[in-house]
Amino acid sequence: MNEHTAAVTGIGMVTPLGIGTRPTWQGLLSGRSAAASDPELKGLPVDFSCQVSDLDACGRLTPRLALRLDRFCQMALIAAREAVADAGLSPERWDATRVAVVIGVGTTSFERLQPEVLKLAADRVRSVSPLMIPRSIPNIAAGEIALDLGARGPALAVSTACASGASALGTALLMLRCGQCDIALAGGAESVRNRISSAGFSQLGALSTRTSDPAGASRPFDSKRDGFVLSEGAAVLVLERPAHAEARRARARALLRGYGASCDAHHPTAPPPDGRGAADAILSALHDADLSAADIGHINAHGTSTPLNDAAEAHALRTVFAEPPPVTSVKGALGHTIGAAGAIEAATTALTLQHHMIPPTANHENPDPSLELDIVAATPRPVRTRAALSNSFGFGGQNAALVLTSA
Template identity: 45%
Template sequence: MSVVITGMGATTPLGGDVASLWQGVLDGRSGVRRVDDLLRGFALPTVIAAPMAVSPDTVLPRVQARRLDRAEQAALVAAREAWADAGNPGAEPERVAVVIGTGIGGVSTALAQDDLIEEQGPGRISPLTIPMMMPNGPAAWVSIELGARAGTFTTASACASGAEALSLGVRLIRDGDADVVIAGGVESCIEPLIVAGFAQARTLSKRNDDPERASRPFDAGRDGFVLGEGAGVLILEREEFAAARGARVHGRLAGFGVTADAHHITGPDPAGTGQIRAIRAAVAAAGLTAADVDHVNCHATSTVVGDLGEAAAIQAALGDHVVLTAPKSGLGHLVGGAGAVESILTVLTVRDGVIPPTLNLESKAPEVKLDVVAGEPRAQKVRAAICNSFGFGGQNVSLLFTSA
């Protein structure tokens, strides 16, 4: 059963919708800046991040926004855009499902309310604390907003959460549980505790004096990733349902692979076997061969070890002909939102025949043997493209997209 993409929505460090996101990556813009204001004066080794360019609480009605965690706000903004882009599919509510992934959930609410209980006591805690901080909050609010009753699901697989949500959306359609699935991912966790935790793990870039050049996937001078925030949502439909209503189709989610390293809680398997299996599974599920895949939108976060491992895994799984790009160079790492936002970019790459450039790739690491687009966008027909997402816990998701 074929699954098509009829709607897309996003709010990211490059803008508050898909159009600004796409134009931003094609223009080679960066959403990374100093965020001393968000880190509240803590002396942290990293003081850069990539916040959403348009704060979601300025888009939603004020009363509604106050009842939601920032992650829930972002998910709603992206879902509304995606639903409108799909032309309001009109399916029976019992045939519409929601899957929204997140790595952490409403951490901003949890931290703010913890500060409040320590300063003013338990009587001052908001009665909305639990629904604002629960990880399934974004999916639940999207379900309520759009009247989706076929099931509401939350994937929580760290940086692979958004991509895993899309894979689950395909399963729901193929299993006959839904005709339409609102699927995506979200994260908003630019908080002192989170930044400090990543910094202590020595995974963040320390290029505080040069924020826009800090995230540099595949570059020999990379020194860690940059934390970002945002949301991406795609409307997945059973092809026959979309055709019957005359829907415009952006592309197809033709295959996926989900594997586990079972190796280390934060470090990838150095042999890359889990990543290789995920890529190969996505290709096989789509009924294609490695030779049919022209492009990979890489997970590539700009860490010293991770980028090299992924490049080697791609080469082993697909060969030497594929062309790579790494959008976290301008977006930062959106954690649970990354896989969904980057899937949107992959769909647009296939649809429009243009591969966005990787920023800050000034001296490619010699271990990376594959072609990485840098400098300017590259016009190229892309028959099939992989989008990779890999998360702490050894969780690997590869999604394969083809044209409409």
């Protein structure tokens, strides 16, 4: 390992497939979708989502702490605790001033904000919760993780829409390289399983309308794709300077080696059809990792299941790669976790490199011949590669690409 890379020494995940890295990984390998009818969305045009059904925040945290935190923050904290334990770190023994926290969040929290706004609209000012602001500000997840674990280095929120989780990991990598910290707890958290998010994304035409078949709704790169599925989740990765990880004889699951970012400067919500901004980010990440396209043996795609985004990403991949390597998208199983997506997908990419297995793209049943990609579908695919790419793109033309290599 060299000091240009970051060792991924711990992973924590909370997803609709399970609480923890192991159940999420096993669920992804099974190829099943977590989407189902959602009582929270009853009566809306799109009334289904991918839900974390067994969160039990009161039991996993404490009732007092759970009450203070919005759902996205609860999941971030649970994931961070798992990641730190997985890395074999003890907050009581680390140098707290050298531990950073960088968490990506795509939107502000609407979960408890909407009821408070309704109180204000009804002229019930005195009923507005004093916790409304600290529950909903985007940086509160980073702040609460730092508070819980005693991390006194920089604590940042990164918001690049659906690329937020990947941007947070890239930001943490840069911080490690320039010596701002020895350890970074980096990732993303989001919950868009709420009525206002469903209504808003539905009005944009971004959501799948397969209300009669929620489990089959998210189908990345499939010729019958019609939109993404609302979801929620969190992932936190422990990144360490290689010398720091080696000094404590830590196991590395993978290495984060390259980060690239760009902006489409094209449209507020739609990508350019040729995927030029995405291609720019991928090329930048490869350059940063000092690798070529030929070194990449697997791509964990953004793969939202929307007609425009999947086509643009496919175009970008064909621009960068003479023959794109095997591609998967976990959004077929997990739906779209927005700000958490890039972190969940980077964690999955690290696990793919560690276990030499690519999870299948759930619901990919009708290949779209115009995309010209090798989509892993139906069953996991064994792979032996030293390097993989994880893509994330978001509204505002945000693009982020991460290159991970085997440890």
